[in-house]
Amino acid sequence: MSNSFLNNVATDLYQRYGDKLSDCCVVFPNRRASLFFTRYLSDMIARPIWAPSFSAINELMQQLSQLQLADNLSLIFDLYEIYKKLKNTEETFDEFYFWGETMLSDFDDVDKNLVNAVELFKNIESLKDLRDRFEYLTDNQIQAIRVFWKNFNLEHLTTQKQNFISVWNILHPIYETYTAMLKDKGIGYEGMIYREAVKRLNEDKEPELPYQKIIFVGFNALNKCEKTFFKILQNLNIAEFYWDYDDYYLNNPVHEAGQFIRENLRDFPPAATFTSNNLKGKKFTCIAVPSAVGQARVLPSLLHQLGTNDYNTTAVVLADEQMLMPVLHSIPSDIRKINVTMGYPVTITPVYSFLEELINLQRNVRVQQNGQFIFYYKNVQSILKHPYSQYLHLKLPNDFSARMINENKIFLKPSDFGDDKIVAKIFSKPSNPSEFADYMMDILYMAAENLDKKGPEEDEDPEQENKADVSKVESEYLYYLFKAIKRLKEVLSEKNIDFSLVTFTRLLKKYIRGLSVPFTGEPLSGLQIMGILETRAVDFENVIILSMNEGNLPKSGTSPSFIPYSLRKAFGLPTIEHQDSIYAYYFYRLVQRAKNVVFTYNSRTDDSQTGEMSRFLTQLKYEPGFTIEEHNITYNVNIQSAKEIKISKNSEIMKALMAYTEKAYLSPSAINTYIDCSLKFYFKYIAQIEEPQEVSEEVDEMMFGNLLHKSMEYLYREEKGTLLQKENLHKMISDKNIIQVALQQAFKEVVYKTEDFQITGRNSIIFNVLKKYITRLLTADEAYSPFKILELERFCSFTIPVSFSSQALQVNIGGIIDRVDEKEGNIRIIDYKTGEPDKKFISIESLFDSMTRKRNKAALQTFIYSQFYASERPEAIAIVPGLYFLKELFGGNWDYHLETGIRNKVQKITNYRDISQEFEVQLYNLLANLFNKDLSFEQTTNQDTCRLCPYNGMCHR
Numbered sequence: 001m002s003n004s005f006l007n008n009v010a011t012d013l014y015q016r017y018g019d020k021l022s023d024c025c026v027v028f029p030n031r032r033a034s035l036f037f038t039r040y041l042s043d044m045i046a047r048p049i050w051a052p053s054f055s056a057i058n059e060l061m062q063q064l065s066q067l068q069l070a071d072n073l074s075l076i077f078d079l080y081e082i083y084k085k086l087k088n089t090e091e092t093f094d095e096f097y098f099w100g101e102t103m104l105s106d107f108d109d110v111d112k113n114l115v116n117a118v119e120l121f122k123n124i125e126s127l128k129d130l131r132d133r134f135e136y137l138t139d140n141q142i143q144a145i146r147v148f149w150k151n152f153n154l155e156h157l158t159t160q161k162q163n164f165i166s167v168w169n170i171l172h173p174i175y176e177t178y179t180a181m182l183k184d185k186g187i188g189y190e191g192m193i194y195r196e197a198v199k200r201l202n203e204d205k206e207p208e209l210p211y212q213k214i215i216f217v218g219f220n221a222l223n224k225c226e227k228t229f230f231k232i233l234q235n236l237n238i239a240e241f242y243w244d245y246d247d248y249y250l251n252n253p254v255h256e257a258g259q260f261i262r263e264n265l266r267d268f269p270p271a272a273t274f275t276s277n278n279l280k281g282k283k284f285t286c287i288a289v290p291s292a293v294g295q296a297r298v299l300p301s302l303l304h305q306l307g308t309n310d311y312n313t314t315a316v317v318l319a320d321e322q323m324l325m326p327v328l329h330s331i332p333s334d335i336r337k338i339n340v341t342m343g344y345p346v347t348i349t350p351v352y353s354f355l356e357e358l359i360n361l362q363r364n365v366r367v368q369q370n371g372q373f374i375f376y377y378k379n380v381q382s383i384l385k386h387p388y389s390q391y392l393h394l395k396l397p398n399d400f401s402a403r404m405i406n407e408n409k410i411f412l413k414p415s416d417f418g419d420d421k422i423v424a425k426i427f428s429k430p431s432n433p434s435e436f437a438d439y440m441m442d443i444l445y446m447a448a449e450n451l452d453k454k455g456p457e458e459d460e461d462p463e464q465e466n467k468a469d470v471s472k473v474e475s476e477y478l479y480y481l482f483k484a485i486k487r488l489k490e491v492l493s494e495k496n497i498d499f500s501l502v503t504f505t506r507l508l509k510k511y512i513r514g515l516s517v518p519f520t521g522e523p524l525s526g527l528q529i530m531g532i533l534e535t536r537a538v539d540f541e542n543v544i545i546l547s548m549n550e551g552n553l554p555k556s557g558t559s560p561s562f563i564p565y566s567l568r569k570a571f572g573l574p575t576i577e578h579q580d581s582i583y584a585y586y587f588y589r590l591v592q593r594a595k596n597v598v599f600t601y602n603s604r605t606d607d608s609q610t611g612e613m614s615r616f617l618t619q620l621k622y623e624p625g626f627t628i629e630e631h632n633i634t635y636n637v638n639i640q641s642a643k644e645i646k647i648s649k650n651s652e653i654m655k656a657l658m659a660y661t662e663k664a665y666l667s668p669s670a671i672n673t674y675i676d677c678s679l680k681f682y683f684k685y686i687a688q689i690e691e692p693q694e695v696s697e698e699v700d701e702m703m704f705g706n707l708l709h710k711s712m713e714y715l716y717r718e719e720k721g722t723l724l725q726k727e728n729l730h731k732m733i734s735d736k737n738i739i740q741v742a743l744q745q746a747f748k749e750v751v752y753k754t755e756d757f758q759i760t761g762r763n764s765i766i767f768n769v770l771k772k773y774i775t776r777l778l779t780a781d782e783a784y785s786p787f788k789i790l791e792l793e794r795f796c797s798f799t800i801p802v803s804f805s806s807q808a809l810q811v812n813i814g815g816i817i818d819r820v821d822e823k824e825g826n827i828r829i830i831d832y833k834t835g836e837p838d839k840k841f842i843s844i845e846s847l848f849d850s851m852t853r854k855r856n857k858a859a860l861q862t863f864i865y866s867q868f869y870a871s872e873r874p875e876a877i878a879i880v881p882g883l884y885f886l887k888e889l890f891g892g893n894w895d896y897h898l899e900t901g902i903r904n905k906v907q908k909i910t911n912y913r914d915i916s917q918e919f920e921v922q923l924y925n926l927l928a929n930l931f932n933k934d935l936s937f938e939q940t941t942n943q944d945t946c947r948l949c950p951y952n953g954m955c956h957r
Helices: 005-023 031-044 057-065 072-087 093-112 139-150 159-185 190-203 224-235 256-267 292-304 321-330 350-363 377-385 388-392 400-406 421-426 433-451 462-495 501-513 565-570 576-591 615-622 651-661 668-676 678-686 701-717 726-734 736-752 762-784 857-872 916-930
Strands: 024-028 053-056 213-217 239-242 283-289 314-318 338-341 343-345 373-376 516-518 527-531 542-546 596-602 627-632 787-804 807-823 826-833 878-885
Touching: 005 024, 005 031, 005 213, 005 239, 024 031, 024 057, 031 053, 053 057, 057 190, 057 224, 072 093, 072 159, 072 462, 093 159, 093 190, 093 224, 093 501, 159 190, 190 224, 224 239, 224 256, 256 576, 283 292, 283 615, 292 321, 292 542, 292 596, 314 321, 321 338, 321 343, 321 462, 321 527, 350 377, 350 388, 350 433, 350 462, 350 501, 373 377, 377 388, 377 400, 388 433, 421 433, 433 462, 433 501, 462 501, 462 516, 542 576, 576 615, 615 627, 651 678, 651 807, 668 678, 668 807, 668 857, 668 916, 701 736, 701 762, 701 787, 701 807, 701 826, 726 736, 726 762, 736 762, 787 857, 787 916, 807 857, 826 857, 857 878, 857 916
Parallel strands: 024 053, 024 213, 213 239, 283 596, 283 627, 314 527, 314 542, 338 527, 542 596, 826 878
Antiparallel strands: 343 516, 787 807, 807 826
16 A cells, blocks of 8 residues: 555654664564554655564563563463462462463563563552652542552451452562562563563663664554653664554544554654545444354455455455454355464364363273273263264264264273274373373374365365365464363473372463464465454555444453452553554554455344444544445345155055055054154154164153163063062062162163163162162052063064055054063053053044054053954954053052043053954055055144154254
């Protein structure tokens, strides 16, 4: 941009200094601005010259202070040692970490603003001498201190205030001891380095500076250290200043964007002024989008509307840094060059979520008595389903997932995963924090190796090139996280602090929580994707700012601090108002020279957000001199009735049905399914679309029933074929160990499917509930005895002749009967039921009517089994169908008989033969419909049936 701020500065400096620019150091708020400055400078020189030096303000301060900037982790460890000693506490490091960050941030503010730490951290017990001791403060500042300490009447301190005072009283000793220790080591945090640099310059009457001229370009809010530094250099006639501003906010004394610039122009007059009336009459476009990601989807059309193929002067600015990945995935494929020049929080990256899964995997590892470790299945599934697993190319046994479900493996041994090298690494167990750090770094390294495997033939494909850009971003995540873990391991080793694995993982997550990935790129070409801080001092012709919501720009809230707001204000430390003014300047400065400016914001309102546009946009809307073109993007949500689904019986379907006339059997469950919904029958039994299966670590309703069936089978297995007397049953009831052993065997086979198991948690409660149920069931059998057990869990089958279209078929019906017993020539067909008791039905016809409310499926199932025995045992006096509802066993009038009829005309079914003819006719008609090729499989009209159907998503019900 020819009229950009940096271009104007470069032109002025070159005209004034020419070849002598090499004697100058140009200082910018950030390093990125220096690259743009260099380009502008190179465009105007006709012959080679030595370039000036470039520096960021913090680099220059470090150079002058002769202290090295220490990393945050080391600084907090050192602070912890001093804190623990002075407070005389056994507080662990991971408990201290958050407070350590807060304390370090406060010390940084204190030093950057040259605050007298003795006075700030003083506990004012007597307010009488306040004015004498703080004579250098204004009346307003003294009043702010007075108001704050009045709340701390030592005679009426709450627990919270006492805790505050206990920490406050040691803050100054901690500060003094800490800064002295760091200085001895030749290191410091940024604020300490600033203070030391200013101190050295003040003490040295003729300081030796490495440059003849130091030129400060594009600064805004200055802390007291920077102001003092600037003033010293100004008095030495070494410093020059260039300020970037617009008359719109500069000349308005109440406009927050000009707050600091007005002070700077007064205290540090500029070396040159440039045209500063760019905002007046500016036109903006504002688009409301009811979605965060929706803004990224709008971006391609916004870029194409610019009508240019040259995006070198276009910036996409993200007020919400979490929008980075949606934006990268939305960039049109014809934009070949993209530069990401912003930080991105590590905690919202995919690789961090993968790291969390690894931590959870290790946290839930169990060590068995034999020393072997096992992994919890949910953690295993989370690892295998994570997108990053694809980068690792995990090679598991072919039947791994199926075996895990079929065998209901709640815990898995390392041998279950096969012998693949990467799989073996993931499902290994580090024994200490150092090994755990190596474990995670090894896995991240393996993922990085497999991340970007792009064939050479793909290089010319724009779509593939954009995918490669995304892969580079993923590589940055991996590298930065790898580096963070490595650094934490090194610091732990240096400090010689002993941690448990649990403490280490907590500390790691806390450490990573505050990290951002500092992406870098070549900012001189291509579309720039930037955060708001990266735009300082840089101008673009086209600016698109996404997520312009209140809370994003300006940022809402402040960082945690031990120093209360009133004291911060009294001693000149940064407050929320300070932050708002800074972001106001960033915003207005960014748009003041741009030709095309588009804002988008998320207009959706829900529990987590208000859908409110930024206050800066509201200012532009209502202040004169601006034109804002507003657009609203809405989504048309048309709720259409789902189309009816009908499946005609073609030759393939009829062939599948004919299998039930050969080797396959229609079970009572299949028949009940067909009655409920013929389409569901098609999905499940013809198309064989299986319902999703999962590992069950706790007993569900179906498993509860299976446990009961299996336990009763074990209890009566040895008694099969013999006459059970009261004494036999009384012995089972009295000897609790018999029921205990039967239940444990059932849990082994049904739930855990392994020899090595332990019934714990909710399952132990269910174990005891089942024990009571079984005891009561045996008591009921004792009252019915003597009787003979004929069958337990027996598979039975029979055929029913069906004719249609001159074709005679023999349809196979089959299923497993829970129990068959005999007494005095009467055969009972018993089905155990754990659900809500329901032994009544209106009529035989109602059992086959899908529209009957609460159709008695259990009765139909029991009658099917009775039909088998009616034909197999014609000599039996009676075939008695019965339902053992466990919930009824504890009542006084328990009865297993089924009942039919309505109101006063209800009768018990004491012999299936009495209803067999009617039942056979209904069953015949049902099967005739099933095998009639002219009748389609259709959705049920009774939508109550659809609520718990696993296929309701396919039907849109």
